[in-house]
Every structure is written in C-alpha cells, then in structure tokens.
Amino acid sequence: MHTLVLAMKTLAELTGGRLNPYMEQQFKDYAGNLLAEHNRKMLIPSEERWLGVVNFAESELGKKVPISDPHYRGHLGTWVRTFYPQLGVGVARRRHRQETRLVNGVQQPIYVYACHEPTVAARLTKAIEEFFAHPSPSAVLKQAGAFSKKAVVTA
Numbered sequence: 001m002h003t004l005v006l007a008m009k010t011l012a013e014l015t016g017g018r019l020n021p022y023m024e025q026q027f028k029d030y031a032g033n034l035l036a037e038h039n040r041k042m043l044i045p046s047e048e049r050w051l052g053v054v055n056f057a058e059s060e061l062g063k064k065v066p067i068s069d070p071h072y073r074g075h076l077g078t079w080v081r082t083f084y085p086q087l088g089v090g091v092a093r094r095r096h097r098q099e100t101r102l103v104n105g106v107q108q109p110i111y112v113y114a115c116h117e118p119t120v121a122a123r124l125t126k127a128i129e130e131f132f133a134h135p136s137p138s139a140v141l142k143q144a145g146a147f148s149k150k151a152v153v154t155a
Contacts, residue, residue: 004031025102050112052101053077057128060115067104071131075138077111079131080124082146087113087123 008027012019019027054073057063065073080087098109114120131137141147 004034021102021105021107025107047116048114049116050097050099051115052110052112053080053124053128056113056115056121056124060121061125061128063128063132070136070138073103075141076128076131078141078146079137080127081111082141082144083130084123084127087120087127 004027011023051059053076054065057065057076065071065076067073097112099112100107101110102108103110113124115124134140
C-alpha cells in the first residue's frame with residue numbers, strides 16, 4: 001500500500017496534478033481492493049450486492065445501455081427514480097445508498113440498490129423492462145417533470 005501511495009505521488013508530480021480520471025479511478029479501485037482483501041478475512045461473509053441501475057441492467061439482465069440514444073444511461077436511472085421511488089425507501093433496511101463512481105469519465109454521485117433483496121431485484125427488473133419497452137422514455141420523463149431539477153445519476 002505504501003508503494004502504491006508513493007507511485008501515485010510521483011505520477012501526480014510528473015503530470016502536474018492532472019491525472020486522467022480513468023487512471024485515478026483505477027488507482028482508487030486498486031487501493032480499495034487491497035484494503036478490502038485485507039479486511040475481508042476479518043469480516044463475517046455477506047451476500048450483499050449493491051449495484052447501480054445500469055450495472056444491474058447490463059450484468060443481470062443482459063441489456064446493452066448506450067451512452068446516448070433514447071434509451072440511454074441517464075434516462076434509465078431517472079426512470080427508476082421517477083416511477084419507482086419505493087426502491088429508494090425502506091423502514092427496516094436501507095434499499096439504496098449513494099456512492100461516488102466514474103460515469104462517462106467524471107466522478108459523480110449515483111444511487112446503488114440492494115440487488116441481493118429479491119423484492120428490489122424484481123422491481124428493478126420490472127422498471128428496466130418497462131423503460132426498454134417504451135418507444136420514447138424521454139418524452140414520458142419530461143411529461144412527468146423528471147428533468148425539472150438536477151438529478152443524481154444512477155449508472
């Protein structure tokens with residue numbers, strides 16, 4: 001870990017503090033994985049799986065979510081937040097949380113959902129299927145007022 005920190009400092013000095021966002025994310029992920037591996041052995045095993053909407057659509061449902069077109073990533077997350085707000089609440093357990101992730105080359109806060117909970121996975125699946133079945137999701141979102149304020153990305 002110490003060697004990684006020194007390498008990051010050296011790289012930052014060489015580039016004048018302007019690291020490529022993907023490289024910066026890679027360093028953060030690598031450091032996080034090192035810490036996680038060390039701590040994993042000390043923790044009780046967990047079956048929790050927290051995924052963003054796009055990650056869930058692509059990895060669990062085999063959908064291809066493009067960066068741009070009528071069925072693009074940002075609209076998918078907005079669709080879920082607009083038409084499935086119950087996914088963001090839970091009295092007994094938290095069903096979503098925000099994390100900072102790399103989205104289209106920029107670190108952004110996104111919602112991740114408790115995909116290990118069958119009800120959450122089922123509702124996400126329903127929302128995603130509805131989104132892709134609709135011919136013009138952006139028009140429906142606009143009509144619902146989903147774009148009236150700055151939304152958090154759910155990639």
